[in-house]
Amino acid sequence: MLEIEEKLQTELARGIEALQSVAKVESLEAWKGEFLGKSSLVMQVFGSMGKLAKEERPLIGKAVNQVKVGLEAALAEKEEGVKAASQQEAFTKETLDVTLPGRKPRRGRIHPLHLTLRQIYQIFGDMGFQIYRSPEVETDDFNFTYLNMPPYHPARDMWDTFYTDKEGVVLRTHTSPGQVHVMRERAPENIRVILPGTTMRYEQLTARSEIEFIQVELLVVGKGITFADMRGTLNDFARRTFGENARTRLRPSFFPFTEPSAELDVECFVCDGEGCGVCKGTGWLEILGCGMVHPTVLRYGGYDPDVYSGFAAGMGIDRSTLMRYHIDDIRHFRNNDIRFLEQF
């Protein structure tokens, strides 16, 4: 073996060994200069190839190339390791406490009663109901008389009414006046509408009772509409609102503008029907009043009760929304306390 070959072998061993202790990108650069730079042995040997004897050239050339490839391979391997380590170091430095709170963007919310309304629009929309609205300040005629309550009718006692300083003008106590409005507008077409809106009653303001609240009324008018249709429609509504397995009960009731009249109860979902504070011990929650439209109301609406029939139903959504979210005070809805609204 030539002396130069020996030298090169030593250089390779020295280089690999020196590489062992290199840990940083900077030291890696220094190592590169020493073993693969211009003044390194390997490069010097390459540079002096021309001076070598012709027969020596392939031999030396092969040897120096082997050493160069060896050094380069070792370098490549080392480089990868060093870079990975330095990246790891950076990651460690950049590591966050992910449990720190996020920056909250401002988020707007729909008012809870409007959420409930939208849900009702959706359910009845699926069943082919349109939406019809009518005034909140009403005439006595529309609020009572056309709904089969002439002056001094006992049923007028069912609602505590706000009267205005104008004779014959009241704040509507229910959305039912809309029934006559929509009938007069649509007669003699079939009707399938919901009538949502704010209604007002003279009641004490407490955690459980309000002077203003939102009702949604249902009205179906056509030929051959029956009590059985009403029961089916309302059961479908109850199941979509309270769940597929919700138990309902329909019991007789009285409204002057329907006959027969009924009330739909759903089994209390708080106590599963065992009786609790929410259902006042009865096991049932009243969700809506309903009935077959009274012949007198059909007549006031412009429909002949011997040809047409219909059903109506009305529900207060404030109370059902209270129950749905376990809200403790009905006044929250119109006090608009931000701490309350923000939870939706």
Next chain:
Amino acid sequence: MKAPLSWIKDYIDLDGIGIEELANILTSVGLEVENVLLVGVEKPEGKLKNKYAGLSWDKEKFVVAEVVEVNQHPNADRLTLCELNDGTGIATVLTGAPNMFPWLGKGRLEQPLKVAYAREGAMLYDGHQPGQVVTKLKKTTIRGVDSRSMICSEKELGISEEHEGVIELDADAPVGMPLVDYMGDVVYEVAILPNMARDASILGIARELSAVLGRPLRLPEGISLHKGGAIAEKVGLEVRDAELNPRFMLGMVEGTQARKSPYWVQRRLSLAGMRPIDALVDATNYTMLEIGQPLHAFDYDLLQERAGGKPTIITRTACEGEKITLLDGSEPKLDSQIELVTDTAGPLSIAGVMGGGETGVHAGTRNLLIESANWNFINLRKTLSKTRINSEAGYRFSRDVHPALAETALALCLKRVQEWGGGEVVQGVLDNYGKPYEDTVNRLSEQTILEVIGQEISLEESTQILERLGFSCWMEGDELVAKSPATRTDIETGTIGQRNLIEEIARTYGYERIAAKRLGDELPPQVGNPKLEAEERIRDILVSIGLQDTLAYRQTSPEREARIYVGRKAPEAMAYVRLKNPITPERTAMRRSAMATMLELLEYNAKFRPGLAMFELGPVFLPVEGEVLPHEALRLSIGLTGAWDVASWDRAQSPAMDFFDLKGVVEALLDGLHLEGVKFQATSHPSFHPGKCAEVRVGEEVLGVMGELHPQVKKNYTFGQDPVLVAEFDGETLVRLSNAVFTNKAISSYPAMVEDIALIVDESLPADDLEALIWQAGGKLLVDVKLFDVYRDAKLGEGKKSLAYQLTYQAFDRTLNDKDALNIRNRIVKQTKNVFGAVLRSS
């Protein structure tokens, strides 16, 4: 209506029906059971564990006993020691009950006193504490005498609030019998629907049960009545107006006594919620609760005294200036609408409502005149709403009572007075039945029932139901003919009468037995509701920006709304929809101003959060001259105050919002609604800062006004330092001009060129005008103009400002070059110079 089960059972056999089952049956026919009171009986098994109130009496601890001797307590004047036999032996029981004192020192009693006796360990209500506190009876020593057991009052047993004395049971009560077996009961508190006032009576409830259970009804029997006779010599009767007083009957008992009723009567009255008084008054109340016909009793001798001989009862309306003092001491104002029962000396009672204090039953009453009458319910309602009197009689008469009941009630009442108070019934009755009631007759076919109910119910079954409810039924051809019973007036005729009958059939048949079907009729013509859709779009846009949706009270007061003006004074008189009967002085009228609502919301919430951004969409109520109803105008209000972004743990809070935050929200909303040609114009408004207020317009139409609240107005509220920003829009216009559909702009696939330009103009030139001209001069290759800086400096010259814009150029068919850009830029510079004298600011 409180209905004791024991009383219902007088009229119908309810064997085999559990306590809870009966409650469910009552509810299913329309008599909703609101509460169930257990009187001594054990809480039943069943699902409803929390529905029941009341006390159960342990059979070992509560028994019937008899007091055989009453002696003085050796060390206390106010206590007695009763020798008592409870069936197992004699015990000494200590009591302070005043009704034991009459027997004190009488030795062995000839007629032992039957009492309700509680032994040591009994659980009962504490008689000395208010309300119902359960306590265990324990041995105590009172003034040297041991006490282990007790003679009970009604309060201690949970029958009533009565704790004045102990219960004195009827003489036939079997000594030693467990008390619950002797008088345990269940009281159903039933809600009476307005059209079922006939069931505000025990018999009415029993009749409903008879119909639904198919069990026979046992009617109570009174004495037999004969018109005229001896009574005609005792008293005269004159009815002035049969319309107001369709029927008036009088009966009389002589030599009776206002003594205590039998205990079972007192107990039933107590459980039904009426206070027992004496045998005579109790007889009228008992009969009213039994069949629903109110009665009134007069002391005959007092009437005779007033008349100075044979009295005459006259029913008539009140005369001007007439006065009456009622049993409850009140003196309601009388007028010519109010119907009275009078004699020749003046008013005796307000007809059908309440008797006068002067001529009623008293302890010394011996001769009793009983009124059983019928009154026009509509006139009576007017009387009630005027006088605001609450009475059991008024409640029933104002819901219309069938005149036939007057006769039934009088027969029953006379019998009871005689049984409980003693005396002799004077022969005959007076009966002025000036306006006989004709019971309605209706026809019904199976088809009609099917058309309303949607399910076949046979005429046979319908007939059974109606007959049990008291109707007389027969068939004529295919039709069922039903004559209404002489106990109810709610069944009309014609289509409505048929409906009335169908309701009776359906509710008794059971609503739960009627099939549930889906609507199968043809869908109506499809009509959308674009206004509602636009409203919901407005909500969604504002919520997506980060604003909170709210819901406003409609009722407010003019004073509250005046707060939006300097000095709390509206610039002109405002017409309001005012309430005749406001619930509070805070809410006396319907709101006119959405801005006032929004300011109240901001004021209320400002203390809870460092920044608020809210909106409200709802109507205001504007009276219109010559119109009956106000215009309900839709308004949108937006309110901002404080910081938009709150501080986080490493980032400071954003600065307080100002005019341009509000404008940004408004622009985003209008952009979202795709309104075209929106303009903001400086304007003045009494509620806003004179220099920070803009009107929002589209062409000639004003959408609304927005700005920073006037500092003087702000003082009317409790706000902090931060500006308060409010916008109020006319919702109708907003909705009308908004576009659900718009033309989407194409996006060029060629690169855009961006360059900046700064123009020096007069301070007074609105930025909007300059920008409009830039757009116009730029031509179709100018695709975006964005103001990024407004700069003022003395170097620019007095009254000058520099507006810096970022301009974007882009073509759809090629990549623009520097020459294109230069051309556009030159046009802009030239035209803005020509029109506004703008000078290009060299960088």
